[in-house]
Amino acid sequence: MSTAAPTASAMPRRARTQAQKTARRQAILDVADAYFRESGFEAFSMAELAKRAGVAKGTLYLYFETREEVLLALYVELLDDWRQAFCVGLAGALDDEAFVRLFFDTSRADPAFLTVVSRMDSVIEHNVSREKLIESKRALAATLERIFDEAAGSLRLPPEKAAETIRALAFLVLGASQLDKGPALEEMNLPEDVRAFATSFSSESIFLPNALRIIAGIRSGN
Amino acid sequence: MSTAAPTASAMPRRARTQAQKTARRQAILDVADAYFRESGFEAFSMAELAKRAGVAKGTLYLYFETREEVLLALYVELLDDWRQAFCVGLAGALDDEAFVRLFFDTSRADPAFLTVVSRMDSVIEHNVSREKLIESKRALAATLERIFDEAAGSLRLPPEKAAETIRALAFLVLGASQLDKGPALEEMNLPEDVRAFATSFSSESIFLPNALRIIAGIRSGN
DNA sequence: TAATATAGCTGACCTTCGGTCATTTACCAA
DNA sequence: TTGGTAAATGACCGAAGGTCAGCTATATTA
Incomplete structure (x- = not known):
């Protein structure tokens, strides 16, 4: 549903500065938090998280190793x-x-x-x-x-x-x-x-x- | 390693009586016990259990639902x-x-x-x-x-x-x-x-x- | 403004997993 | 010896986590 855009319109498509990277990681984590409450532990899937966070699966792995x-x-x-x-x-x-x-x-x-x-x-x-x-x-x-x-x-x-x-x-x-x-x-x-x-x-x-x-x-x- | 044969040579290839089924289930469970100690929880795989128990994977699912x-x-x-x-x-x-x-x-x-x-x-x-x-x-x-x-x-x-x-x-x-x-x-x-x-x-x-x-x-x- | 370099992002692809089921075949009874 | 029954099989499936060669948004430079 909600396609990212958490804080402001200030988020560029690519996170280039450290601050932007931190913000993007946090945005993913916020989505993960909400998704987790819905899915529970076992059903928590990276593909679905990517979809909800509005990024490609590979992108998740730029911000989290596993x-x-x-x-x-x-x-x-x-x-x-x-x-x-x-x-x-x-x-x-x-x-x-x-x-x-x-x-x-x-x-x-x-x-x-x-x-x-x-x-x-x-x-x-x-x-x-x-x-x-x-x-x-x-x-x-x-x-x-x-x-x-x-x-x-x-x-x-x-x-x-x-x-x-x-x-x-x-x-x-x-x-x-x-x-x-x-x-x-x-x-x-x-x-x-x-x-x-x-x-x-x-x-x-x-x-x-x-x-x-x-x-x-x-x-x-x- | 040890390819089954727990109690005696009395185990036929197919378990037809209830007693034989119980024995086979127990034999699988014994292998599972030993394998679990080696693998831990997450790495415990049904395919590997089947291999160690000397049966096909499908056979496991005749004795355990999941x-x-x-x-x-x-x-x-x-x-x-x-x-x-x-x-x-x-x-x-x-x-x-x-x-x-x-x-x-x-x-x-x-x-x-x-x-x-x-x-x-x-x-x-x-x-x-x-x-x-x-x-x-x-x-x-x-x-x-x-x-x-x-x-x-x-x-x-x-x-x-x-x-x-x-x-x-x-x-x-x-x-x-x-x-x-x-x-x-x-x-x-x-x-x-x-x-x-x-x-x-x-x-x-x-x-x-x-x-x-x-x-x-x-x-x-x- | 246009060209170039950098690196963030993408998604097709890989392996492995738990689980299924049409087929094969061991076993017993007639 | 010969079916009939059902235990056993393993190729197969969808979905999972994870990878990476290539694409492209962006900053820099001229």
Whole structure:
């Protein structure tokens, strides 16, 4: 549908300066973001992305070495979006329960987020160059650092304890994204016993209490 | 290499009885297991599996509807292997720390285990029939039930508390399998800051203390 | 303004993948 | 010995990620 033309009419057909190249890469990434939300991970195809971005497939490969690199770049953006949403929610003092709830809800709010995060493993291990991997790791580390800071303030914990808390909650929420197939299985009309089994792994019923136990443990100095 | 012939010379070229079909399916699955450990998830190809199993590709599809179904079947087997190893380790009374350590070590002992589990999401959501999904879910539920029982005995917790504990540890260990890219990144010779970032998510340093915090919380009645 | 050089862009093409199905043939029963 | 049945086969298909020789938009120069 929308044939590019994001910012202004200032985009020439060929990106010759570094700034233009950066802008074009970002434009592709914006299209990729929207397309990903529609297609999901497995169905995300480079040919279709090219079509939607209004460029030839080969052009994509001038801006991204592989499909995985596109998804990795998407991941970096999504984590920063997560951070922003989380920090907004942190405004005002929260008790531990509200904190945990916010962490959970923020992760769930953007369906694309957990979809990408839960597949990082397959993405980064294969088919991303060392350089791009390092670059994205640094970006992720920086974003996390900001999250740690905000969390420390809200939780009134020393920085290292706050970082430990966030890392633990990240483990939990990722496990949740793997095992909790609730939403995806809803529509399959499963037998009662199978449904009960799936429900016993609903992330809400596991993430929240255990996240609280972890914070309690950290507060009490293990 | 080894061209089938698992049990005896009793395998005819065509599997006509139900027992023979089951045996052939299992033989393929055994080859798949070995091949998977060599190839990893992404590189696991049906054509290569057929070659190694000594059958035509079409034959695979008489025994498995899709590639994903093969991997799902593999998962069911791997979880039961995990259970066995875990239960062996549970012999004798363990304190909470040893229990957590055993859970962790057992998960790490078989590299194929976390590789498969951490991708179940992508596997089951797409491309497995409702029937096969139900079948495997039931098998997984049964295996987990046995794990719960054993854990309840070792932890001296009521069954429901033990189940809650295992589910929480499962979340943690899965999160770990996602975020802890330590081993995979070892060989990339990363810069120090990136390496430090990766190390901060090493599953050992996060899984163990937080698993203990969770158990402590459960013991104290939340 | 016209000619030239540079490099961004293109899409036909390659390989490989998961999956299908008309055909072949191993096996058993009559 | 001789069908009849169905397990096994592998050529084939569409779609995927990725490549690259050639095309052309643009900046530079005269």
